[in-house]
Amino acid sequence: xxxxxxxxxxxxxxxxxxxxxxxxxxxxxxxxxxxxxxxxxxxxxxxxxxxxxxxxxxxxxxxxxxxxxxxxxxxxxxxxxxxxxxxxxxxxxxxxxxxxxxxxxxxxxxxxxxxxxxxxxxxxxxxxxxxxxxxxxxxxxxxxxxxxxxxxxxxxxxxxxxxxxxxxxxxxxxxxxxxxxxxxxxxxxxxxxxxxxxxxxxxxxxxxxxxxxxxxxxxxxxxxxxxxxxxxxxxxxx
Numbered sequence: 001x002x003x004x005x006x007x008x009x010x011x012x013x014x015x016x017x018x019x020x021x022x023x024x025x026x027x028x029x030x031x032x033x034x035x036x037x038x039x040x041x042x043x044x045x046x047x048x049x050x051x052x053x054x055x056x057x058x059x060x061x062x063x064x065x066x067x068x069x070x071x072x073x074x075x076x077x078x079x080x081x082x083x084x085x086x087x088x089x090x091x092x093x094x095x096x097x098x099x100x101x102x103x104x105x106x107x108x109x110x111x112x113x114x115x116x117x118x119x120x121x122x123x124x125x126x127x128x129x130x131x132x133x134x135x136x137x138x139x140x141x142x143x144x145x146x147x148x149x150x151x152x153x154x155x156x157x158x159x160x161x162x163x164x165x166x167x168x169x170x171x172x173x174x175x176x177x178x179x180x181x182x183x184x185x186x187x188x189x190x191x192x193x194x195x196x197x198x199x200x201x202x203x204x205x206x207x208x209x210x211x212x213x214x215x216x217x218x219x220x221x222x223x224x225x226x227x228x229x230x231x232x233x234x235x236x237x238x
Contacts, residue, residue, distance in 0.1 A: 003066065004027035004028060004029050005028055005029055005030045005032075005064065005065060005158065005159060005190050006026075006027065006028040006051065006062075006063070006064050006082075006159055006190070006192065007026075007027050007061075007062070007063045007064075008024050008025055008026050008027075008047070008050075008051070008060065008061070008062050009025050009060055009061045009062075010023045010024075010025055010059065010060040010061070011023065011024045011025070011047075011050055011057050011059070011060035011061070011062060011070070012024075012057060012058050012059040012060055013046060013049075013050045013055050013056065013057045013058055014046075014058065015055075019214065020043050020046040020055075020214050021043050021046055021047060021050065021057075021214045022043075022213070022214040022215045023059075023060065023215060024043065024047055024050075024060070024211075024214070024215070024216060025060075025216065026047075026209050026216065026219070028159065028190050028191075028192050029190065030188075030190060031185065031188050031189070031190055032190050032191075032206050032207070033181070033185050033190070033191045033193060033204055033205040033206055034190075034191070034192050034193070034205055034206065034207050034208065034209070035192075035193040035194070035195060035201040035202060035204070035205040035207075035208045035209070035222065036192070036193070036194050036208070036209045036210075036211055037194075037195070037198040037201060037202070037208060037209075037210055037211070037225075037231075037235055038210055038211035038212055038235075039212070039234075039235075041213075042211040042212055042213065042214070043211050043213070043214040043215075044163075044194040044211055045086075045087055045163055045164075045194060046214070047194075047211070048084060048086075048161045048163050048192065048194060049084075050062065050070075051069075051077075051082065051084075051161060051192070052074055052077055052078075052082060052083075052084035052161055053069075053071075053072050053073055053074035053075075053076065053077040054074055054084070056071050057070045057071060064077075064080055064081070064082060064159070065080070065081070065158070067080070069082075075107065078107050078155050078157075079107045081156075081157055081158035081159060082157055082158070082159045082160075082161065083104075083152040083153065083155045083157035083159075083160055083161065084152065084161040084163070085148045085149050085151075085152040085160065085161065085162050085163065085165065086148070086163050087163040087164045087167065087194075088164075088167075089141075089144040089145055089147070089148040090148065091136040091137070091139070091144050091147050091148055091151070092136055093135065093136050093137025093138075094135060094136075094137060095135070095136055096132065096133050096134060096135060096136065097128055097131045097132050097133070097134055097136055097139070097147055098118075098132040098133065099136075100136050100147055100151050101118060101121060101128070101147070101150055101151055101154055102114070102118075102154075103151065103154075104150070104151035104152060104153070104154030104155055105117065105154040105155060107155055108154075108155065108156070114154070117153070117154055117156070118154075121150040121153065121154065124150065124180060124183075125146040125147075125149075125150055125180075127143055127146065128143075128146060128147060128150055131143065141168055141169060141173075142169050142170060142173035142176075145165060145166075145169060145173070145177060146176075146177075149162070149165065149177070149180065153184070157189060158189065158190060159189070159190045159191070159192065160184065160189050160190070160191045160192070161191075161192050162181070162191060162192070162193045162194065162195075163194045164194055164195060164196055165177050165181070165193075165195065166178070166195060166196070166197055166200070167196055174197070174200075178200060178204060181193070181204060182204065193205060198231070198235040198236055199226070199236050202222040202223075202225055202226045202231075203222070203226070204222075205222040206221065206222055207219070207220065207221055207222055208220065208221075208222045208225045210225070210230075210231060210234075210235075218230070
């Protein structure tokens with residue numbers, strides 16, 4: 001692989017006295033889908049938070065497009081081209097759907113292009129246009145996930161961090177979300193995906209990392225991980 005778009009080397013981070021990441025190293029290339037799988041508490045969400053500036057690393061190095069970003073403020077990292085759609089959607093419930101989308105573009109000042117991107121989001125998720133003046137907190141779980149994803153895209157990221165986009169959703173909505181992820185990737189957006197549906201994630205990704213207790217236990221091409229007996233027994237229900 002050529003120079004990675006995102007690179008983590010020996011990254012450590014935690015919450016007060018609790019260490020969540022014990023030296024994570026991973027790469028994401030330009031236009032690549034990479035997935036992280038592992039049990040609850042393995043450090044997947046903490047890794048995404050460390051990348052996006054929500055969680056400050058205590059050691060190690062994070063670089064994006066060749067520039068160090070470890071410890072940068074979250075708003076600075078968004079401006080550099082990384083957007084994070086967090087676990088649990090975390091939309092602004094008392095704001096409208098339209099206002100949530102506009103907040104996704106808060107780092108931008110190109111009003112005409114923001115309007116164009118709003119139309120693109122409405123084309124991608126027609127229900128968001130229909131629900132534009134509805135409070136986000138009154139949406140269904142699937143609609144909130146679409147809104148969270150669309151809001152993340154409004155910053156025009158080069159790298160999209162997705163944390164459990166299918167969690168708790170009906171099968172038809174899950175299919176829609178994964179189809180959108182494929183479409184986004186076909187447009188050149190690199191994606192680092194955390195997903196509880198390990199089999200679906202590995203089918204979608206080019207490469208994968210398996211996390212255990214805040215460390216990467218093994219990694220490789222997604223097709224190889226799908227056929228790895230260790231992964232099958234632990235995460236694929238084999």
